[in-house]
Amino acid sequence: MDKRRLVYPRSWMLVCLTCLVLLAIGVIGLEKPLAAEGEPLPAFEPGQVMVKLRPEGRAQADEVAARHGATVIEDLTSGWYLLAVPNGQEQAAIVDLLRDELVSAAELNYRIISFMGLGLRSSHLESFPTFRLQPDQLTGGAQLASAANDPQFPAQWNLIRIRVASQYLDEPSAWDYTTGGSNIIIAILGTGIDRNHPDLKDKLLPGYDFVNKDDDPSEDGMGFGTMQAGIAAAISNNHLGVAGASWGARILPVKVLDSKTGGNYATVIKGINYAVDQKANIINMSFSGYDSNYQALQEAINYAVSRGALPIASVGEKGAEPELRTPYPAALNGVLGVTATDRNDVRLPSSGHGPFVDVAAPGEDIIGTYCENDYRGYATGYGSEFAAPQVSGVAALIWSMNPTLKATEVARIIKESARDLGPSGPGEDYDYGLVDAMAGVMKTPHYLEVNRPFLHFGQAGNMIQPSQYTITNTYTSAPTWVVTTTADWLMASQPTVNVPSTVTISITPGAEHGCDSRSAQAHVTSLMEQTVTKTITLNAILRYNRPCPVRVYVPWIGYNQRNKNR
The missing domain is CATH 2.60.40.10 (Immunoglobulins)
Incomplete structure (x- = not known):
């Protein structure tokens, strides 16, 4: 979708701090709010602004900042810098910086948040119940398909609904043709990923933590990034836990959200650039910011697409806001925006909708890997944050069918193969419709490659x-x-x-x-x-190690001829 119509004119009025109403999540029967009671998250990072310098000014970043009473915190690449300014003077600093001939753009460092819908329900690894279909649930002479031997696979209704897997042997699915190649990398930008979860640990690449600024992104206090990773690409067919949409794809952990699932545009920009530089094919972002000043974020997305990566983002949970607002990065050009549906293929009441939606995926009772501190197990989630990783897994399957595809081609196949859920044509609730992995795989030109000439x-x-x-x-x-x-x-x-x-x-x-x-x-x-x-x-x-015998023809000389020669 061309989302340029979503660009809004800038206003340099003073930005008021907005109190975000956070949805509490239920973890093992306890309420765990995303922020302390009475402690609203700010709309932007206090004491910080992002500025873009013209090419001729980038060698003088420190001097430019100093002229305006600011200091450079870090280089965000592509000419963007994060500056420290006096608290409460952020908007005034932007106005002042924009007067500098070496400055081409300046923005507040807006906050982003991940609302986890109606929350998570979790269970310990050793006690998570095993779901199995009973004989009376089978119809006619159909047989239960053994697409994956993971104990919870029969409960992963969402994989069957989007035709990643099939319930019966006579029903085709994407997994019949590919379960995903290990050449595909899915970057999970989120709260980090637990490196010791048995259903993930052998698929994780090193990654980075941009919150704590170290190379250990395994601290996942909310379990949110761990769950996204399992939905997209858990170790599958291993007689343990759940199956991921892609069995083969590797996972790149990129921590950009803190323990309250909060972050900011600058951290996300660094995460996107890092994922691209680590050769990620797919960048999953299950979070949203809600301010229309997004030039720096759009340029990071442009960089990702230009380098062959496909950004996929949830459209957020409108129920978490007093009124529906445009979610970023889902609404940016080049990003595949994903909303969530229930078991009846109807958009979840809490899930975002609007012209920023590209496709839908299931978002109700989605089972995934989960962790919290030393606890490891599985959980069920609700919301578009759990729908987006399924689309990332489907993208990995399509790319496995043809690794020569461009990111824009993979996005086009996902959209054009989706099952329309509206009365006729694209609509704002679902746009192209419910993602259909089987149709996407069949629509992809098969790239056949073998290992011997x-x-x-x-x-x-x-x-x-x-x-x-x-x-x-x-x-x-x-x-x-x-x-x-x-x-x-x-x-x-x-x-x-x-x-x-x-x-x-x-x-x-x-x-x-x-x-x-x-x-x-x-x-x-x-x-x-x-x-x-x-x-x-x-x-x-x-x-062979011997030549064939050489047969020499000798003409036969008869008795009469021999007598004549005497």
């Missing part, structure tokens, strides 16, 4: 070495490809169903005895309707 077999004694070759399709599963051979002496197995998917190519029994050499071809073919490359041909040769 040729096959070379040789005879050693009475053995053929190597005995076989393993051909690996890195990104997709068995239904997407097949290998055939052009000679009887060369045979290929059926593809394995996992990702990466493999085929074994070997010599047909009996063909190990021969002489000289034989040649043939193995054709690796995509079975998808839309493909980038339909067939890859691998040349195969089998060399």
